[in-house]
Amino acid sequence: MPWYLYLALKQLFPTGRVFPFFTFMSGLGVAVGVALLVVTTSIMGGFGHGIRGMIVDTQGEIQVVSPTLIDHPIALVERLEQVPGIAGATPFARGVVMLQYHNKPDFPEIQGVDLARVGKVIPFERYLVAGSLDDLDDDSILVSAQLARGMGMQLGSEVEIYSPLMLEKMKQDEILLPRGVRIAGIFEIGHQHLDRRMIIAPLRLMQELYGLGPTVHGISVRLKPGVDEFVLARQLNETLPAGLQALTWFESAADFQSVIRFEKYMVFFLLAFIVVVAALSIMSSLLISVVRKTREIGLLGALGGKPRQVAACFCAQGFFLGVTGTAAGLLLAWLVISFRNDIVRVLARFTVGEDVFQQFYGFVNLPSHTTGSDLATIIVGAIVASTLAGLLPAWRAAQLKPVEALRSE
């Protein structure tokens, strides 16, 4: 090891000192900055990633839609299933209906699915908390857990559905009676938004309620693992007949995604200042150290040290502080992320109470998704900032003339 690196390490970790206070304090700033950056970007990334999971699990990676109705859905499904990279496809129709149970109404979203095909695209069994998919026939529906709870419905309850078609018929002086159906299952997806008011119905029932005949609103597409949805969607858009459009999950929730992304960048930008401040504090402690060690720097010159080696000694201290601070910060972040739910729970218990917290925020379990690129940006940024912070002290040290440095008493 060159002497200037050896001396840099020794100045940070002096021989025989168990707890180097100066190094600890300088590194602490970097550690806190890095930890906060990693934790917040991971949790915000977790929300974004959770949204993707939710959308993909309930509608596939890609949906092929049309501004009008799709006339021959099965032909399109079979054509899509020929495309390499596509694991399965299933038609759907969606809308809003009024649900009535014991004179109590609600207005859930309804999604009609092709029972023969939907299993290839959407893993409903995974979300079922009561009932069975096998019991689902053209006279029954699945309801979301919160909807069932809110209206007091149970497995096997008989409910009535009023569709917008009834209003259309009324204009023509015809009366269409509400459709009676049975609850064949209750599902819980785990996202407030989807669990609040949602019905899954067999496609034929939905087509009947909306008067769609054999037509559907779109096709949900599930890709084989590892296939890039954005590439495949572009490819589909080039080959699909005019009027049909392939949308990725991202475009289906574009507003939501861009808000999350914007928030992430804002938080990143604000928290980056902690690292900048930490770098400035490294700079000031190293500057103090240069002044304090003026005579020793003079001695290094007398022993044959070159100015640029003396500079390297101080620059290296900035670098080492950056590396140790970042390492400590990553460890801290890992701890916080590992115990994030316990931390939130304790915080909730001491503030508003766990139940209120869950009701208000809709979660007690924080998602977390750390991306390699975020991590790399944070690590490189923190180390580069700390090393740059060493430059000014290094330059000052290199400017010292040995004779003058040794004279300074």
Add this chain to the structure above:
Amino acid sequence: MSDAVLSARGMRKSYLSGDRRIEVLQGVDLEVRAGESISIRGESGSGKSTLLNLLSGLDAPDAGTLQWAGGPARVELRAEFLGMVFQSFYLIPEIDARANVLMAARMRGRPGPAERARAADLLDRVGLAARARHLPAQLSGGERQRVAVARALMNFPKLILADEPTGNLDEHTGDAVIELLLALARETRTALVLVTHNPAHAKKTDRQMLLHDGVLR
């Protein structure tokens, strides 16, 4: 003159103090032969430290020529040609006595087992074998100066320049350090230029000189 380790001719140095120029050295000639010891005395402010800085190449003269071991003095040669001892010991506080001695070798490249052995040996010779693992802060003034002496000898220098090495020590400790310095210099046939205020110390050297009015006699 083949055995001259250092030869200085017509060394001049002046400083600007306000608008007045102080002629500190006005043509100093000095020849140091291998293994010989020389003392330089002079009033405070007479320019002794200034002269040593010129001889060690740390500072540039206004005029004059300097030769080390028969060739022109070059900064790159200093670490192996010269050992230096100062009034303030200038040990590096973060590392122990042995590492401070070894630092002189480390600055010329990675120290190997031979260098480590020599550092241990030198500490033994200055009577600090038992203190090798002590930090400078854990040593007395005399002990620190002895570490500095060992460091000055580390690279087998041809010449040691010592600028009032006893200035910060009490009389008894100072005497011991000077005895040690002279003995080691003689033993290793290293030339020594010793700046001192103490006539008793000066007397122990082979040649006594006086810096006065900018010239050395």
